[in-house]
Amino acid sequence: MKLNINGKPVEVAAEPDMPLLWALRDVLGMTGTKFGCGASFCGACTVQLDGEPIRSCQTPVSAVGTGKITTIEGLSASAWGRKLQDAWVALDVPQCGYCQAGQLLAAEALLRTTPKPSDADIDAAMSGNLCRCATYTRIRAAIKQAAVS
Amino acid sequence: MKASRREVLKAAALAGGGLSLGWQLSGAKASVPGALSAFVIIGADGSIRITAHQPEIGQGVKTSFPMMIAEELDVDWNQVTVEQAPGNRAVYGVQLAGGSSATPTQFERMRRLGASARAMLIAAAAKAWNVPAAEITTGSAMLHHKASGRSARYAEMAEAAASVTPPKPESLALKDPAQFKILGRRIPGVDNRKVVTGAPLFGIDARPPGLMYAAFAKSPVFGGKLKSANKAAALAVPGVKALFDIAERRDLKTEIDVGLPGIEVLPQGIAVIATNSWAALRGRDALAAEWEGGDAAFQSSEAWEAAATRAWADGAQKPAYINHGDAPAKMAGATRRVKADYRYPFLSHAALEPINATAHVKDGKAELWLSTQTPEDARRMVALALGIKVEDVTLHLMRSGGGFGRRLMNDFAVEAAVIAKAAGVPVKLQWDRGQDFAHDWLRPAGWHRLEAGLDANGNIIAWHDHFVSFGKDGVLNPTAVIDASLFPSGVIRDYRADLTVLPFASTLGWLRAPINNAFGFVTQGFIDECAAAVGRDPLEYRRTLLGTPRAIPIAEEFSGETKQDAKGTPYNTGRMRGVLDKAAAMAGWGRKLPARRGMGIAFHFSHLGYFANVVEASVAADGSVTVHGIWVAADIGKHIVNLSGAENQVQGSVIDALGAAMGQRISFADGAVEQKNYGDFPLARMNEAPPVEVAFLSTDYPTTGLGEPAYPSVAPALAAAIFQATGKRLRQLPFDTELLKA
Ligand code: FES
Numbered sequence: 001m002k003l004n005i006n007g008k009p010v011e012v013a014a015e016p017d018m019p020l021l022w023a024l025r026d027v028l029g030m031t032g033t034k035f036g037c038g039a040s041f042c043g044a045c046t047v048q049l050d051g052e053p054i055r056s057c058q059t060p061v062s063a064v065g066t067g068k069i070t071t072i073e074g075l076s077a078s079a080w081g082r083k084l085q086d087a088w089v090a091l092d093v094p095q096c097g098y099c100q101a102g103q104l105l106a107a108e109a110l111l112r113t114t115p116k117p118s119d120a121d122i123d124a125a126m127s128g129n130l131c132r133c134a135t136y137t138r139i140r141a142a143i144k145q146a147a148v149s
Numbered sequence: 150m151k152a153s154r155r156e157v158l159k160a161a162a163l164a165g166g167g168l169s170l171g172w173q174l175s176g177a178k179a180s181v182p183g184a185l186s187a188f189v190i191i192g193a194d195g196s197i198r199i200t201a202h203q204p205e206i207g208q209g210v211k212t213s214f215p216m217m218i219a220e221e222l223d224v225d226w227n228q229v230t231v232e233q234a235p236g237n238r239a240v241y242g243v244q245l246a247g248g249s250s251a252t253p254t255q256f257e258r259m260r261r262l263g264a265s266a267r268a269m270l271i272a273a274a275a276k277a278w279n280v281p282a283a284e285i286t287t288g289s290a291m292l293h294h295k296a297s298g299r300s301a302r303y304a305e306m307a308e309a310a311a312s313v314t315p316p317k318p319e320s321l322a323l324k325d326p327a328q329f330k331i332l333g334r335r336i337p338g339v340d341n342r343k344v345v346t347g348a349p350l351f352g353i354d355a356r357p358p359g360l361m362y363a364a365f366a367k368s369p370v371f372g373g374k375l376k377s378a379n380k381a382a383a384l385a386v387p388g389v390k391a392l393f394d395i396a397e398r399r400d401l402k403t404e405i406d407v408g409l410p411g412i413e414v415l416p417q418g419i420a421v422i423a424t425n426s427w428a429a430l431r432g433r434d435a436l437a438a439e440w441e442g443g444d445a446a447f448q449s450s451e452a453w454e455a456a457a458t459r460a461w462a463d464g465a466q467k468p469a470y471i472n473h474g475d476a477p478a479k480m481a482g483a484t485r486r487v488k489a490d491y492r493y494p495f496l497s498h499a500a501l502e503p504i505n506a507t508a509h510v511k512d513g514k515a516e517l518w519l520s521t522q523t524p525e526d527a528r529r530m531v532a533l534a535l536g537i538k539v540e541d542v543t544l545h546l547m548r549s550g551g552g553f554g555r556r557l558m559n560d561f562a563v564e565a566a567v568i569a570k571a572a573g574v575p576v577k578l579q580w581d582r583g584q585d586f587a588h589d590w591l592r593p594a595g596w597h598r599l600e601a602g603l604d605a606n607g608n609i610i611a612w613h614d615h616f617v618s619f620g621k622d623g624v625l626n627p628t629a630v631i632d633a634s635l636f637p638s639g640v641i642r643d644y645r646a647d648l649t650v651l652p653f654a655s656t657l658g659w660l661r662a663p664i665n666n667a668f669g670f671v672t673q674g675f676i677d678e679c680a681a682a683v684g685r686d687p688l689e690y691r692r693t694l695l696g697t698p699r700a701i702p703i704a705e706e707f708s709g710e711t712k713q714d715a716k717g718t719p720y721n722t723g724r725m726r727g728v729l730d731k732a733a734a735m736a737g738w739g740r741k742l743p744a745r746r747g748m749g750i751a752f753h754f755s756h757l758g759y760f761a762n763v764v765e766a767s768v769a770a771d772g773s774v775t776v777h778g779i780w781v782a783a784d785i786g787k788h789i790v791n792l793s794g795a796e797n798q799v800q801g802s803v804i805d806a807l808g809a810a811m812g813q814r815i816s817f818a819d820g821a822v823e824q825k826n827y828g829d830f831p832l833a834r835m836n837e838a839p840p841v842e843v844a845f846l847s848t849d850y851p852t853t854g855l856g857e858p859a860y861p862s863v864a865p866a867l868a869a870a871i872f873q874a875t876g877k878r879l880r881q882l883p884f885d886t887e888l889l890k891a
C-alpha cells in the first residue's frame with residue numbers, strides 16, 4: 001500500500017484494516033505518534049489527514065487513500081508548526097511529554113484555521129486531547145504565544 | 150577512581166542519605182577520557198556531559214538534577230549536554246522516582262558531585278601552573294589564575310583532572326546560594342525539543358533490531374486460572390507468529406525497595422507473539438480466553454460498601470488503633486458534637502503511556518528497555534524470575550509517559566522478560582488500556598465515620614474516626630495505613646481512630662501523594678463542617694486550630710498496630726498557617742461573590758511539603774460545577790531548584806486532583822475492575838482546567854520535593870467552595886453533582 005506521509009510517498013506493508021497508528025509505529029518505525037487508549041478518548045495518536053486532525057488509532061490504513069498525512073515528525077514543515085514547537089519549548093510545556101505530539105498536531109490545525117484563537121476556540125479545539133500530567137495551563141499559554149509570534 | 154567493590158557497595162547503600170557521591174566509574178565510562186566521575190565527563194572538544202541518573206517520569210529530574218551539578222561545577226547551563234544513565238545502582242547510587250524523595254535526599258549530593266569535579270579541575274590546573282589551588286577561580290567552564298594572568302578552558306585540564314584523587318566530599322566548599330546562577334531559574338526541560346519533534350524517548354518507543362511484539366492474555370480476576378482458549382483462532386490472525394503458555398509463579402520474593410503484597414505473583418497466561426502490536430492484541434482477543442476462580446473472585450464494590458456500613462454499626466475490628474489522650478472522655482464533656490461519614494473510591498494511575506516493556510533474553514543475560522520508576526527493583530525482579538544475576542540484567546532507562554506511582558511496581562518487566570525468554574527474540578510486551586486499568590496497583594478505597602467534640606467556643610477538643618479500608622487477614626495494606634503522625638493528630642491531643650480491615654486480594658499501590666490524597670479530603674472536609682456548624686469563618690477556624698506556630702513531634706504515646714510503623718514526620722503549625730494566609734491573600738479571601746458561587750480553603754502537609762489552596766467555584770441549577778480559579782501557596786523550603794518545572798508540577802497536580810474529585814472511580818464486580826477506558830475514568834480536559842496561580846514561600850528549611858504534596862488539599866477546598874455556593878456538603882469522592890441541583 002502507498003501512503004503519503006509528511007510530503008513523501010511511503011510504501012507500507014500492512015493489513016488494510018490495520019489502524020494507521022500501528023502502521024506508523026510498528027511497521028514504519030515512526031514512533032512519535034503515540035498509543036494512549038485505542039478508542040478515541042485521549043488524542044495521543046492524533047495526526048493530520050489533509051490538514052484535519054484525526055485519531056490514527058481509529059483510522060484503518062486503507063481509509064487513508066491518497067490523503068496527505070502529517071505526523072509529529074513532519075510538523076516542522078509547517079510555519080505554524082515551528083512556531084508552536086518553539087513556544088512549547090520556551091514555555092516548558094511538557095511534563096512527561098507523552099501527549100504532546102497529539103496536542104501539537106491539534107494546535108497546528110487550530111492556528112491554521114483560527115490564527116487568533118479565543119479561550120473558547122482553544123477549549124473547542126483541544127478538549128479531545130488528554131494530558132494526564134495536566135499541562136493545560138501551559139498548552140493554552142503556548143498556543144497564544146505561537147499565535148502572536 | 151580506584152574505589153574498591155566494598156566502597157562501591159557502601160556508597161550505594163548510603164547514596165541518597167549522606168555524602169557518598171558515586172565517584173566510581175562503570176567499566177565503560179572508566180575508559181572515557183575526561184570522566185571526572187560517573188556524573189561529569191568533560192571532553193577535549195569542550196563538551197560538558199552531565200549524567201541524569203534518576204528516572205524521568207515527568208517530574209523534571211532529568212533537568213533539575215543536572216542543574217544542581219552544573220551549578221557547583223561552575224559552568225553555564227547552555228554549555229551542558231545531559232545524558233540519561235542506565236539503571237545501575239552500583240554505579241549511580243539510588244535511582245528511584247517516588248515519594249517526592251529525590252530532591253530532599255539528593256540536593257546536597259548532586260551539588261557535591263559538581264563541586265568535586267570542579268575541585269579536580271582546579272587541582273589539575275594548580276599542578277600545571279605550579280600555583281596554589283586556593284588562588285584559582287572558575288566561571289563558565291574556565292579556570293583563571295589572576296596573579297599570573299593565566300586561564301584555561303576546563304577541556305584543556307580535563308584529562309589531567311581525571312587522574313586526580315577525588316576530594317573528600319565533606320572537604321568541599323559549596324556555593325553561597327546568593328551566588329547561584331542556575332539553581333532557582335526557570336530552565337526548560339532538556340528533552341523538550343525531542344518531545345516536540347517526536348523523537349523516540351519513551352519505553353514504548355524502543356525498537357531493538359529483530360524486535361517482535363507481544364500481547365499477554367491473563368485473567369481479569371487476580372489469580373484466575375485458564376479455563377479455555379481458542380489458540381487456532383489466534384494463530385489465524387495475520388501477523389501472529391507464535392503462542393506461549395506462561396505458567397503462574399508465586400515465588401518472586403526478593404529484597405526490593407518498593408515491594409507490596411502481590412508483587413511475588415507472575416500470572417498464568419498466554420503470550421501472543423506477532424509482527425506488530427496490533428496483530429498481537431488482536432491475536433489475544435481472538436483467543437477469547439475464559440478464566441475461572443482466582444484469589445480475588447469475591448471482590449465486589451457493592452458488597453464492600455455494605456460491609457463498611459455494617460462495621461460502623463457493629464463496631465470496629467480494632468478499637469483504639471490510634472489512641473492519644475482520652476478522646477471518649479473529652480467527647481463526653483464536649484459542648485457540642487459534629488458527626489459525618491466520608492468515603493473515597495479506588496483510583497487508578499491511568500498514565501497516558503500504557504504499560505509496556507521491551508526485553509531480550511539471551512545466553513543467560515537480559516537486556517531491558519523500560520519506563521520504570523524503580524530500575525534497580527526491575528533488575529532484581531527480572532534476575533530472580535529468570536534465575537540469572539542482577540549484574541547480567543542491563544536496563545536502558547527510558548522516559549516514562551507518566552508514572553504517578555504505577556511504575557514503582559515492575560510486574561510488567563517480569564512478564565516481558567519471561568515472554569522474551571520463551572520467544573528467544575527481543576519482544577515488546579504491550580498492554581492495552583483495558584489491561585492497564587484491569588491490572589493496576591490501585592489507591593485503596595476507604596470509609597471514615599467521624600465525630601468531633603467542640604468546646605464552648607466551638608473549637609475542636611476531641612476527634613474520633615472509625616476508619617475502614619483494605620488489607621489481608623486483618624492487617625492494613627501498607628498503602629492504606631494512616632499513622633499517628635498525620636494532622637490533625639498532634640494538634641488535637643485527644644484523638645482516637647478505630648479500625649476495620651476489609652479483605653482485598655488483588656493489588657494495591659502508591660498513587661501520587663499516597664494516603665494523603667484521600668485523608669486530606671476527609672480531614673479538611675470535616676474541619677470545614679465543624680467551622681460551619683458553629684458559624685465560624687473557615688480560614689479563621691483553621692488558624693485557631695493550628696494555634697501558635699510550633700513543631701508538633703510525633704506522639705510517642707499511641708497504641709495499636711501502627712506502633713512499629715511510627716515513622717511519620719513531625720509537622721510545623723507555623724508553616725501550615727503560612728501557606729493558609731498566603732493562599733487566602735492571593736485569592737482575596739472573603740470577597741463578595743454572586744449567588745451559587747463560593748470559595749473554599751484547605752491545607753495539607755505531606756511529603757515534607759506544606760500546601761494550601763483556595764478554590765472558587767460556581768454551581769449551575771442543573772448541578773454542574775465550574776471552577777473559576779485556584780490559588781495555591783507552597784512552602785517546600787528554601788530553594789526552588791527549577792521554578793519552571795516546579796510551577797508546572799503544582800499546576801498539574803492541582804488539575805489532576807480536580808479531575809479525580811469530579812469523576813474518577815475504580816469499582817469491582819465479580820472480582821474484576823469494571824472500568825475499561827478513559828470513558829469510564831475521566832481525566833480533566835482543557836475546557837475543565839481553571840487558571841491555577843502558584844506562589845512559593847521561601848522559608849528557612851531544607852528544600853523538599855513537589856511531585857505530590859499539592860494534590861491532597863484540592864478536593865476539600867472544592868467541596869468547601871461548593872458548600873458555600875449551595876449549602877450542600879459533599880462527603881464522597883468522586884462528587885455526585887446530582888446532589889447539587891437547585
Ligand atoms: S490512542 Fe487514539 S484516541 Fe487515544
Ligand code: FES
Pocket residue numbers: 094095096097098099100130131132133134135207501550551
Ligand atoms: S505531558 Fe504527560 S500526558 Fe501530557
